[in-house]
Amino acid sequence: MKELKDIVAAFDKAQQQGQQTALATVVLVEGSAYRRPGARMLITENGQLTGAISGGCLEGDALRKAQQVMYKQKAMLVTYDTTDEDDAKLGVGLGCNGIIHILIEPILTADPQHPLQLLKEWLHQRQTAVLTTLFSLEDKKGAQPGTALLLTETGITRNAFLDNADWPDNALVEDAREALRTRLHRTREYTFTATFTAFIEVLEPAPRLLIFGAGNDAIPLTAMATVLGWDTTVIDGRPAYATAQRFPKAGRVLVSKPDQALQQLDIDERTAAVLMTHNYNYDLAMLRQLLPLQLAYIGSLGPKKKLERMLDELREAGEIILPEQLEKVYGPTGLDIGAEGSEEIALSVLSEIKAVLAGLKGTSLRDKNAPIHSPITAPVTSSAV
Template identity: 35%
Template sequence: MKEIKAIIRAYDAIEPGTHAALATVVRVEGSSYRRTGARMLVLDDGTWIGGISGGCLEGDALKRARLAINNSRATLITYDTTEDDPHQIGVGLGCNGIIDVLFTPLDLKNKHNPVEILKSCVKASRDIHILLTITHVEGDAGDLRAGKVINYTGPESLTDFNSEVIQKQILEKVTFQISESKSAPAQFTKPDCHIEIFVEILPPEINVILMGHQYDVYAMSRLLKELDWRVSICGDILKINPQTSSFTDEIVSNSDFDKLTIDEHTAIVLMSHDYKTDKRNLSRALLTTAPFIGMLGPKVRSEKIWKELADEGTQISGIDMERIYAPVGLDIGAVNPEEIALSLAAGVKAAFAKRDGSFLKYRETPIHQRK
């Protein structure tokens, strides 16, 4: 989401008379530094924001984007770095994958161009957005053209495909990708046309609620905001470092906890450094739907809190224990507030990505799922 927001800011600042194109990674087979959904905004003066690789494809992408602008037509380009061809862009740089990139010229007056649709998603509620990007069309597909992006909100969003057969196929694919929480390319065929699309599952940014007011909240919020996560602090407002407000979306008092945004993408971290406060806050956190509840401090301290709550009649269920992370964070030997913040952020990211946070050198399967 951070890259998308940067692209939107650059897009909104485009000077009159300047032309632009959007490059989007719509398919990856094998290894690639960036995955599907990576984007790069290119202006006709050579300025670019975002990225579609680790730097090996950007040079050629600038040329392709300018061609798309000049031709006023979206173009799908395949970069194959698996072939031992010295003339192939990206070969020898270690990617060893096949990457499809869609270059779409942007009509800045069209309020339904791809970047405008991204803007509507960012401005909307914290729902998961599903975007359908047309990447290739053959035959009679009506008004559908490569580069068109459809913000899917239900079966009624598929009327542009003008075919009940293809609409049904797309609906089944979209439903599957939503259940998997993964983006993926897809293709659909009927006798008179062939359509390829990129089904993108676009979740909101991770939302972190820090419950505390000590000085380490400042380091934590600063790092989390650098990741462009949504950050809220709940604590004693009078004791929170005033500079912290620059790195938070909102700061509320303990009495306003129930007013905070809490959804399936939310992590709550208890870090008041006060035993009774953390105990009370754990009870409040457990009443929410947050899938991640972190507790700062040694495990023996957390276990004592759990036992006391059970003795008082608040038994923590097995399901709730699965969403409690205590001690919170990954074991990286963190000592100071900044290192602890790094450990915590990595732990939250690992949990939401359903990873164990261990060294990649010990992973026996590819880092990313391969086709």
């Protein structure tokens, strides 16, 4: 997510400077690779790189090819085979043994739905969306349609290729809708006059982190969350603490009493909250309001006895706390990494939130009897359209 934000910002800057740009996207990986499909890198005509498509070994060659793409104004599909001895040197720094297909597209701003515009549209809406990238493995020197379709809950945006081509794209749209429903990427082949492969990618909004408490220990938590590209808001009832000067990295800083805080906040299924005001009554009031909401995570800083006491008080006051509501409450907040001090505690808390959002336990990769990245891609299928 942060990478895509950075790419969009770099594109806007290049536009202001009148520079041409190209977008490189990992669209297919066979075997192992440092980056998975969906990794992107923006290249400007003066050689500025934003994002990454590998561990650093492919970027130089991709830069040279991107300059050709910008000159010819034609997309190019590039394949790097790190299983081949002739190409093996490319994979030395990657530590991988696979075939990596990268699509490099010129950003033609005359097309109102060019790839960066589709990414901007998605970022602006803050919705889960599906982005479909079309390419031809069969004819690498032929047409490479590129970033072709953006599907959200509220609509579909097509690029110039799909708008102009006589392509009945019902199957493509239906597959995109299925990806949106299942939250699974998929790769699919379509045969229509020629065979095209589609990387159908699910894009999730950045996590939204609500930090209730503006004490000194909230400062590193806010800063680290910002480094991750999370949408971060700090809320506290003390005007002297909740200031932009103390939290320059926060997206928003609000001074609010507990009963007025939620009126000023947008909450969705990608929202996490951490209660760390060091004010028992403030945390209790916020926990009462947060429990019924569809948050992904509610963390309570401090000992488990504090959380148990708050839950008991809520029950005694007549609140009904359902098991599914308790499942999203984590207290003490954070993973058990032996954290000491506010910076390490912030690392512990953010690691747990990331694991929860990913549906994982946060265990050591050493103990995982499977590839590092769990499969999130549906099986490859083909269809005539």
